[in-house]
Amino acid sequence: MSTPTTTPSGETYDQTVNTLATLQDQLVDMAEGFIRALPNFAIAIVILIVTWIVARMAVGMAKKGIGKTDMRPSLKNLIDTVLKLGVWIIGLMIALIVVMPGMTPASLIAGLGIGAVAIGFAFQDIFENFLAGVLIMLREKMRIGDVIECDGIMGKVEHITLRETHVRKLSGEVTLVPNSILFKNPVEILTDDTMRRHEVVAGVSYDTDLDHAAHIIRQAVESVDEVDVDKGIDVFAQEFNSSSVDFNVRWWAGSTPRNMWESKDKVIRAIKRALDDEGIEIPFPYITHTFKERVPLGREPGETVSEA
Numbered sequence: 001m002s003t004p005t006t007t008p009s010g011e012t013y014d015q016t017v018n019t020l021a022t023l024q025d026q027l028v029d030m031a032e033g034f035i036r037a038l039p040n041f042a043i044a045i046v047i048l049i050v051t052w053i054v055a056r057m058a059v060g061m062a063k064k065g066i067g068k069t070d071m072r073p074s075l076k077n078l079i080d081t082v083l084k085l086g087v088w089i090i091g092l093m094i095a096l097i098v099v100m101p102g103m104t105p106a107s108l109i110a111g112l113g114i115g116a117v118a119i120g121f122a123f124q125d126i127f128e129n130f131l132a133g134v135l136i137m138l139r140e141k142m143r144i145g146d147v148i149e150c151d152g153i154m155g156k157v158e159h160i161t162l163r164e165t166h167v168r169k170l171s172g173e174v175t176l177v178p179n180s181i182l183f184k185n186p187v188e189i190l191t192d193d194t195m196r197r198h199e200v201v202a203g204v205s206y207d208t209d210l211d212h213a214a215h216i217i218r219q220a221v222e223s224v225d226e227v228d229v230d231k232g233i234d235v236f237a238q239e240f241n242s243s244s245v246d247f248n249v250r251w252w253a254g255s256t257p258r259n260m261w262e263s264k265d266k267v268i269r270a271i272k273r274a275l276d277d278e279g280i281e282i283p284f285p286y287i288t289h290t291f292k293e294r295v296p297l298g299r300e301p302g303e304t305v306s307e308a
Helices: 008-066 073-099 105-122 124-138 179-184 210-222 257-277
Strands: 147-150 153-160 164-169 174-178 195-204 234-240 245-254
Touching: 008 073, 124 153, 124 164, 124 179, 153 174, 164 179, 174 179, 195 210, 195 257, 210 234, 210 245, 210 257, 245 257
Parallel strands: none
Antiparallel strands: 147 153, 153 164, 164 174, 195 245, 234 245
């Protein structure tokens, strides 16, 4: 080691030499430590490879075990994801302990807990959607293939992940809906059952026998093949409208939107045809104008018309 000098320039030179020597010693120690840790790194890499193999085997065994069951596809995906996540967490913890021998499982778990709290605050929305996705997959309702309506979004459920749900709109576009929206808002499942009730309003003129009109409308609806007659057909006189007495006609048919439009089209055609055959009027809106003074409809006696 150099001897300090009394001159200012000598003191600066001595400090620089000491700093470089210290840095060199630290680099040598780091290199030696890295070389000593190489076997541990190699073992950790082997552990990660084994973890990957075990995760694939666990998922494969789970698929074989539940493949022949009636479990929902979304729940099967959840089981696969949980198995992968659990195996990888255990494998990563073992690999970290091998690389850093001074770390114990207790300290690692404590560190992961503190880190999880910090990450949870930073990625609150992501974890909210993750937990919502888990709960959506666990519940029995809303299967893949169902037509749903939620928060102004209507379409067929194509895929459920742990963060978002893919909903194919009836016009063909795909909407990626965050799971938290589907979990926190009411979801209307249109295809929960194979049959659903549909309705249409049919109006007749005021001079019509309502009992006869209701009988004709009921027969017309019963003649439609898509209508499930066993579930019943309702024909209720609903209200006195401005130009007609309106009937609320309800029937049961397929639950998909396509089934709804097809059955409604045929029901409306059948009702119109039946009412026309019976001579029952489906009136246009009538408008009656009332004037305070008499409105002349022709020329007054002695009135002449001048031509321009």
